[in-house]
Amino acid sequence: MNYVRFLNATSLARKPSPIRVLTGIVLQSPPSLISMASGMPNAELFPIKEASLTLSDGSKLNVDNALLKKGLQYSATPGLPEMLKWLKGIQQKVHNPPSLGISDENKQLDFLVTSGSQDGLCKVFEAFVSPGDNILMEIPAYAGTLSIVRPLRANILGVQADKDGIIPESLRKCLSKWSPSDAQDPSSDIPKVLYCIPNGGNPTGSGLTLDRKREIYSIAQEYDLVIMEDDPYFYLQFAKPYIPSFLSMDVDGRVMRFDSLSKLLSSGVRVGFLSGPKMLVNRIALHMQVSVVHVSGMSQALLVPILETMGFDGFLKHAQNVADFYEKKRDMCLTAAEKHLKGLAEWSVPSGGMFLWLKLPGISDTFKMISEKAREKEVLFVPGNAFMPDDTAPCQYVRASYSLVSAEDMDKAFERLAALIREEQT
Numbered sequence: 001m002n003y004v005r006f007l008n009a010t011s012l013a014r015k016p017s018p019i020r021v022l023t024g025i026v027l028q029s030p031p032s033l034i035s036m037a038s039g040m041p042n043a044e045l046f047p048i049k050e051a052s053l054t055l056s057d058g059s060k061l062n063v064d065n066a067l068l069k070k071g072l073q074y075s076a077t078p079g080l081p082e083m084l085k086w087l088k089g090i091q092q093k094v095h096n097p098p099s100l101g102i103s104d105e106n107k108q109l110d111f112l113v114t115s116g117s118q119d120g121l122c123k124v125f126e127a128f129v130s131p132g133d134n135i136l137m138e139i140p141a142y143a144g145t146l147s148i149v150r151p152l153r154a155n156i157l158g159v160q161a162d163k164d165g166i167i168p169e170s171l172r173k174c175l176s177k178w179s180p181s182d183a184q185d186p187s188s189d190i191p192k193v194l195y196c197i198p199n200g201g202n203p204t205g206s207g208l209t210l211d212r213k214r215e216i217y218s219i220a221q222e223y224d225l226v227i228m229e230d231d232p233y234f235y236l237q238f239a240k241p242y243i244p245s246f247l248s249m250d251v252d253g254r255v256m257r258f259d260s261l262s263k264l265l266s267s268g269v270r271v272g273f274l275s276g277p278k279m280l281v282n283r284i285a286l287h288m289q290v291s292v293v294h295v296s297g298m299s300q301a302l303l304v305p306i307l308e309t310m311g312f313d314g315f316l317k318h319a320q321n322v323a324d325f326y327e328k329k330r331d332m333c334l335t336a337a338e339k340h341l342k343g344l345a346e347w348s349v350p351s352g353g354m355f356l357w358l359k360l361p362g363i364s365d366t367f368k369m370i371s372e373k374a375r376e377k378e379v380l381f382v383p384g385n386a387f388m389p390d391d392t393a394p395c396q397y398v399r400a401s402y403s404l405v406s407a408e409d410m411d412k413a414f415e416r417l418a419a420l421i422r423e424e425q426t
Contacts, residue, residue: 022037022038063302078285094242118144121144121230200234205355228258231257238350255275337356358398377420381400381417
C-alpha cells in the first residue's frame with residue numbers, strides 16, 4: 001500500500017501543530033515538569049467541580065474527578081486515553097481486525113475520536129479528493145456524503161445496489177475502462193476510493209451480504225482501492241450474528257471505517273470514531289489539530305463511565321435492545337405500507353437501520369409532490385433526488401423514516417401518501 005497516492009496536496013502539506021505537540025507532551029509528563037509553554041487556561045477557575053448521571057434504569061454514575069478534569073481541559077487530539085482504550089477493545093472484540101497485527105507501522109490499525117462519524121467522513125474526503133478525481137460511490141447515497149463531495153468537484157461514479165447492497169458486477173463495470181496496473185501510474189485518473197454504507201443503508205435500509213463483501217474486498221485489492229466503510233447502523237442489523245465488516249477482513253490496511261455512538265447512546269454528544277491504517281488516520285488527526293482541535297472532552301468524559309460500567313458485553317446487549325426496538329418499528333412500517341401502498345409503491349424489506357425506500361412507479365418525479373403537496377397534507381418524507389448525485393434529475397423514490405413515529409401515525413402518513421399518489425396519477 002502506497003498511501004501517498006491516496007492523499008491530495010493539501011493533506012500531504014499538513015504538519016503537526018506545535019501547540020498540539022506541546023499539549024501532548026504536557027499531558028504525558030510527570031507532575032514535576034514545570035511548563036510555561038502551554039496556553040491552557042487555569043482549570044481552577046472553571047465553575048464545574050463534579051458531574052453525575054442518572055441512567056434510564058434509574059442507576060446513578062458519578063464522573064471520576066480525575067476524568068472530569070481531563071474533560072474540562074484541552075486534551076490530545078486523538079481522544080481521551082480512557083475513550084481510546086474502550087474503542088480499541090470493542091473493535092477488537094467485535095471485528096478482530098487483522099490489521100491490528102500488521103508489523104508495518106504505517107498499516108497498523110489506529111483510532112481517532114471524531115465529532116460524530118460525519119466529521120471523520122468529511123475530513124477523509126477532504127484529504128483524499130482533488131478536483132476532477134473519480135470516486136466510486138454506492139447509489140443511492142447518503143445525502144450528507146453527497147453534500148461533502150459535491151463542492152470538492154469530484155466525478156461521482158455511481159455503483160448500483162439492490163436489497164443486498166452494492167452489486168459487485170456494477171463495481172467491475174465502473175472500473176472496466178481502467179486496468180489494475182493503472183493504479184501504479186500517477187498520471188492515471190483511475191478511482192482510488194470506494195464509499196459505501198454496508199448495513200442499514202441510508203436511504204435504502206439494505207445490507208451487504210458476506211459473499212458480496214468478500215468479492216468487493218477482492219476487487220479493491222485488484223484495483224488498489226481504499227474502502228470507506230461508513231457503518232453507523234452496524235449494530236442495528238436485524239439478523240444475527242452480525243455480518244462481518246470490511247474491517248474484519250482487512251489484511252492489507254485498505255479500510256477506513258467510520259463508527260458512531262449517535263444511534264446507540266446519544267446523537268447530541270457528537271462522538272464517533274475512525275479506525276484505519278495509522279498513516280492515513282494520522283493525516284486526519286493533523287487536520288483536526290487545526291480545526292476542532294479535539295472532540296468535546298466533556299462528551300467523552302460523560303460517555304467513558306457509561307461504557308466502562310456497561311462493559312463490552314453490556315454494550316452489546318444494549319445494542320441488541322436498540323436493534324430489537326427498530327426491528328419492531330420496521331415491522332409496523334411494513335404493515336402500514338402493505339395496507340395503504342400496495343399497488344402504488346414498491347419496496348424491499350430493510351435488513352437494518354431506520355429507513356424504508358419506496359419506489360413510486362406511477363410518479364415520474366417525487367420532488368414537487370413531496371416538497372410541496374405533502375406538506376399541505378401535513379405529512380413529510382424525503383424525495384429520492386436528495387440521495388442521487390444529480391439531484392436535478394427526475395426520481396421516482398421516496399425515503400420514509402420509522403424511528404420516531406408511532407404505528408398509528410405511520411398508518412396516517414401512508415394513508416395520506418397514498419391519496420397524494422392517486423391525485424398525481426389522475
